[in-house]
Amino acid sequence: xxxxxxxxxxxxxxxxxxxxxxxxxxxxxxxxxxxxxxxxxxxxxxxxxxxxxxxxxxxxxxxxxxxxxxxxxxxxxxxxxxxxxxxxxxxxxxxxxxxxxxxxxxxxxxxxxxxxxxxxxxxxxxxxxxxxxxxxxxxxxxxxxxxxxxxxxxxxxxxxxxxxxxxxxxxxxxxxxxxxxxxxxxxxxxxxxxxxxxxxxxxxxxxxxxxxxxxxxxxxxxxxxxxxxxxxxxxxxxxxxxxxxxxxxxxxxxxxxxxxxxxxxxxxxxxxxxxxxxxxxxxxxxxxxxxxxxxxxxxxxxxxxxxxxxxxxxxxxxxxxxxxxxxxxxxxxxxxxxxxxxxxxxxxxxxxxxxxxxxxxxxxxxxxxxxxxxxxxxxxxxxxxxxxxxxxxxxxxxxxxxxxxxxxxxxxxxxxxxxxxxxxxxxxxxxxxxxxxxxxxxxxxxxxxxxxxxxxxxxxxxxxxxxxxxxxxxxxxxxxxxxxx
Numbered sequence: 299x300x301x302x303x304x305x306x307x308x309x310x311x312x313x314x315x316x317x318x319x320x321x322x323x324x325x326x327x328x329x330x331x332x333x334x335x336x337x338x339x340x341x342x343x344x345x346x347x348x349x350x351x352x353x354x355x356x357x358x359x360x361x362x363x364x365x366x367x368x369x370x371x372x373x374x375x376x377x378x379x380x381x382x383x384x385x386x387x388x389x390x391x392x393x394x395x396x397x398x399x400x401x402x403x404x405x406x407x408x409x410x411x412x413x414x415x416x417x418x419x420x421x422x423x424x425x426x427x428x429x430x431x432x433x434x435x436x437x438x439x440x441x442x443x444x445x446x447x448x449x450x451x452x453x454x455x456x457x458x459x460x461x462x463x464x465x466x467x468x469x470x471x472x473x474x475x476x477x478x479x480x481x482x483x484x485x486x487x488x489x490x491x492x493x494x495x496x497x498x499x500x501x502x503x504x505x506x507x508x509x510x511x512x513x514x515x516x517x518x519x520x521x522x523x524x525x526x527x528x529x530x531x532x533x534x535x536x537x538x539x540x541x542x543x544x545x546x547x548x549x550x551x552x553x554x555x556x557x558x559x560x561x562x563x564x565x566x567x568x569x570x571x572x573x574x575x576x577x578x579x580x581x582x583x584x585x586x587x588x589x590x591x592x593x594x595x596x597x598x599x600x601x602x603x604x605x606x607x608x609x610x611x612x613x614x615x616x617x618x619x620x621x622x623x624x625x626x627x628x629x630x631x632x633x634x635x636x637x638x639x640x641x642x643x644x645x646x647x648x649x650x651x652x653x654x655x656x657x658x659x660x661x662x663x664x665x666x667x668x669x670x671x672x673x674x675x676x677x678x679x680x681x682x683x684x685x686x687x688x689x690x691x692x693x694x695x696x697x698x699x700x701x702x703x704x705x706x707x708x709x710x711x712x713x714x715x716x717x718x719x720x721x722x723x724x725x726x727x728x729x730x731x732x733x734x735x736x737x738x739x740x741x742x743x744x745x746x747x748x749x750x751x752x753x754x755x756x757x758x759x760x761x762x763x764x765x766x767x768x769x770x771x772x773x774x775x776x777x778x779x780x781x782x783x
Contacts, residue, residue, distance in 0.1 A: 300420060300424065300425050300426065300779065300780070301420070301425065301426045301427075301428060301453060301455035301456075302320070302425070302426075302427055302428065302455060302456055302457075302458065302775070302778055302779055303427075303428040303429075303430060303449070303450050303455050303456070303457045303458070304316050304317050304320070304427070304428065304429055304430060304457075304458050304460060305430035305433070305434050305446050305447075305450075305457050305458070305459055305460070306430060306432070306433060306459070306460050306461065306462075307433055307435070307459065307460070307461040307462075307471035307472060307474075307475045308432070308433055308461070308462065308465065308471065309432050309433070310462065311433075311460050311461055311462045311465075311493060312460050312462055312491075312493035312494065312521070313429045313430060313460060314355040314358075314359070314429060314529070315493075315529055315762055316458075316460055316491060316493070316521075316762075316766075317333055317359050317427050317428075317429045318333075318355075318358055318359045318362040318529065318759055318762055319362070319759075319762030319763050319765060319766040320427055320766055320775065321333055321359050321362040321363040321427055322362040322363070322759050322760065322762060322763035322766075323763045323766045323767055323772065324363075324425065324427070324779075325362065325363050325364050326763060327781075329424055329425060329781070330423050330424045330425075331363050331423055331424060331425040331426070331427055332360075332363060332365065332368075332371065332419045332422070332423040332425075332426050332427070333356055333359030333360060333362070333363055333371055333426075333427055333428075333429065334356075334370075334371055334372075334415075334416060334419055334426050334427065334428045334429070335353060335355070335356050335371070335372045335428070335429040335430075335431065336373065336374060336412040336416070336428070336431075336444050336445055336449045337373075337374040337375075337376070337408070337412065337431050337444055337445040338352070338353040338355070338356070338372050338374065338375050338376065338431060339375075339376040339377075339378065339384065339431065340353045340354070340355070340375070340376075340377070341377055341378065341556065341557070341558035341559070341595050342354040342355075342530065342558065342559055342560065342561050343375065343377070343558075343559065343687060344356075344357035344367055344685065345367075345668050345669060345670050345685040345686070345687060346366075346367045346368050346369050346371075346390060347366040347367060347368060347670070348368055348369055348390065349390065349668055349669065350368075350369035350387075350389065350390015350391060350668065351369075351375060351387055351390050351391075351392075351666070351668055351687060352367060352368075352369060352371055352372035352375060352390065353372050353375055354530050354559075354561055355429070355530065356371040356372040356429075358529060358530055358755065358759070359371070359427075359429070361755065361756075361759065362759045362762075362763075363427075369389050369390030369415070370389070370415035370416075370418050370419050371415075371419070373388065373389050373408075373411045373412050373414070373415035373416075374386070374387070374388060374408045374411060374412060374444070375387040376401070377558070377595055378556070378595065379395065379556060379595050379596045379644070380596070382397050382398050382399075383395060383396060383397045383398065384396060384398070384401070385595070386401065386404070386408075388407075388408065388411045389411050389414075389415060390668075391666075392666055402441070402442060405442040405444055406442065408444055409442075409444045409448075409452075412444050412449065413452065413453075416449075416453060425779050428449070428450075428455065430445060430446040430449075430457075431445035431446060432445070432446070433446070433475060434446035434447045434475065434479060434483070435474070435475045435478040435479065437478070447479065447480075447483045447486070450483070450486055451482065451483065451486070455486075456486060456487075456488045456778050457486050457487050457488065458487070458488060458489055458490070458491055458518065458775075459472060459475060459476065459487050459489075459490050459491070460490070460491040460492075460493055461475075461490070461491075461492055461493065462493050462494050463492050463493065463494055463495050463520075464494045464496075464523070468492055468505075469505050469508070469509055472490050472492075472509060472513070473509060473512055473513055476513050476515070487515060488515065488774075488778060489515055489516045489517065489518040489771075489774065490509065490513075490515060490516070490517045490518065491517075491518050491519060491520075491521065491770065492506075492517065492519075492520045492521065493521045494521065494522075494523045495520045495521065495522055495523060496522070496523045499520050499522075502520060506520075516771070516774070518770050518771045518774055518775070519769045519770035519771055520769060521765050521766075521769050521770070522765070522769065524761060524762075524765070526540070527758060527761065528564065528568060528754065528758055529755070529758050529759070529762075530561045530564060530755075535553065535557070535560050535576055536564065536567065537567075537576055538567065539567055539573065539574065540567065540568045540569070540570055541570060542570055542571075542572075542573055543570050543571055545571075545744070546570075546571055546572055546573045547571060547572050547573070547587050547588060547738055547741060547742060547743040547746075548573055548575070548584065548585065548586045548587045548588070549563075549566055549572055549573065549574045549575070549586060549587070549588045549589075549590060549741075550574075550575050550577055550583050550584065550586035550588070550589045550590070551563060551574060551575070551576050551577065551589075551590050551591075551592055552577050552583070552589075552591065552592075552604060552607070552609055553576050553577060553578050553579070554592070554594055554600035554603050554604065555596075555599070555600060555603055556594050556595040556596040556599065556600050557592050557593070557594060557600070558592070558593040558594055558595045558627075558628070559592070559593040559626075559627070559687070559725050560576075560592055560593075562592065562593070562626055562725055562726065562727070562728065563576075563590070563592070563728070564751070565728040565729055565734060565749060565751040565754075566728055566734075568749065568751070568754060569734075569738075569749050571738070571743055571746060571747060572738065572743070579603075579607060580607075583612060586616065586621060587621060587622065587741055587742040587743070588621065588622045588623070588624060588741040588742070589613060589616055589621065589622075589623050589624070590623075590624045590625070590626065590629065591604075591623075591624070591625040591626065591628075591629025591630075591632055591633065592626055592627075592628070592629050593626055593627035593628045593629060593687075593688075593725065594627075594628030594629065594632075595628075596644050596645075597628040597631050597632060597637055597644065597650075597662070597690075598637055598639060598644050598645055598650040599644065599645065600628065600632070601632050601637065601650055601652070601653075602650070604632070604653075609653075610653055613653065613655065617655070617718055617719070620718075621718070622718055622719070622720075622740065622741045622742065623655060623718060623719045623720070624719075624720050624721065624737075624741075625656075625719075625720070625721035625722075626721070626722065626724075626725060626727070627686075627687070627688050627722075627723050627724075627725060628688070629721065630692070630711065630721030630722055630723060631652070631660040631688075631690055631692065631721075632652055632653055633652065633653055633655045633656045633658070633719060633721045634652040634653075634654070634656050634657075634658035634659050634660055634692065634694065635651070635652050635654050635656075635657065635658065635659050635694070636649050636650065636651055636652050636659045636660070637649065637650045637652055637659075637660050637662065637690075638659065638660065638661040638662065639661075639662045640661070640662075641662070641663075641664065643662050643663075643664060643689065644662065655714060655719045656694070656696045656712055656714055656719055656721060657694050657695045657696045658692050658693065658694035658695075658696050658697065658712060658721075659692070659693060659694055660690045660691065660692045660693075661690060661691050661693075662689055662690045663689055663690060663691060664689065665689065666687065666688065666689045667686050667687070667688050667689070667723070668685075668686065668687055669685065669686050670683070670684075670685045671683070671684055671685065671686060671704050671705065671724060672704070672705040673702040673703060673704045673705060673710065673724060674702060674703050674705075675701070675702050675733055675736055675737070676699075676700055676701060676702060676703070676713070677736045677737065677739075677740055678736050680730075680732045680733050680735075680736040681730065681732065681733065682702065682724070682726075682727055682730040682732075682733030683726065683729070683730055684724040684725050684726035684727055684729070684730075685724070685725050685726055686723050686724060686725065687725065688723050692723075694712075696712040696713070696714060696715075697709065697712050699712055699713040699714075699715075700712060700713075701713060701720050701721065701722040702722060702724065710722055710723055710724060711723065711724070720740075728751070729751040729752065731748035731749060731750050731751075732748060734748070734749065734751075735747065735748050
């Protein structure tokens, strides 16, 4: 077989990280491999080299495989914009907005794109390592499935099933999931992986032996819990902090219902000079040096939410006391005087008053801007790299004071006249060491240091690959792929 699929007993079982670890393990052996996720649901996304949009987890897996991200690595991306609906992105491009019930009828068209992308990857790479979505045992979603066993059956690939022992009931998860599957799907499951175990693994051995006897399938290994491990979350906000120095810059981020690309803040969480607080609904924010408004999948509704939580008054008070305010993408649009939605792209057609901290207005448009960019910050002319994912055009007097200038000479973003408020469409700013240092200095951090986030990600991917090599039966995995050990 040229393809191996990793499925999980639950969401967040460890599928994304296991795929990244296996990709790096195979890449170290000199094999040409590619990650693939047929269908993803996430608000954290990345821009590909071919100008499309995919889940960030697949972009990280691409790095693990020594590749630049491509749209074929995640042909279907669903970005929730309400409790029941999502934007549907097919092979990197937004094609429609759809309610969940309607999407089930749309699946045959999505399946065509999934198989087309998979075949292109299969023709270019020796192996394709596939990540499932959620669980294959979701009975209500099995008809027309393209994310788990439906895909595995279609392409005839073996499956490994991973479960998170921290959730409890790991043996019930693995045995129960397997038993719910059809006979052909059960035969497709070749083994189990237990993830995030703490303690003496010999204590687990009676359970491992029972699981193998009960299902007839081997446990390929038990992956230990990695202390301090970091890899971009597919969707959930990671609130963990690294150890902090005595003097830190206090950063506050309001958590809105449709917050997107909150991975922008991962380099800050990992910076020992920065303390990041994500403020949940109903929570009183702590004093801060810098407040950052994050991206949003539904800018107008998230802006309404901020008003209901009292954030306009909080931000005005924050600025009166000398704090700094930064808006990223949707957060940048919120900082202006008005957001216009004449076509009703997010809700009913109309205008929403902005926060008014920048003299700008934004008009939402159906065509997304998707690009990777190099730029120079207006502050100290420091270089940054990042990406744009937004639907909207911003105009107004404050654009005369741009936040940065892209490599093609195009300005982006704005500063307020008093230099306290800034905004930009560019995501990923804090991943550039010198750029992040410059922005943090502007925000009030004295003697700011650089932090190489790319190297941190490389280190964490290698930690995963080390675990795979040490704790899993890699000979078994290689055999499934038709490779010699």
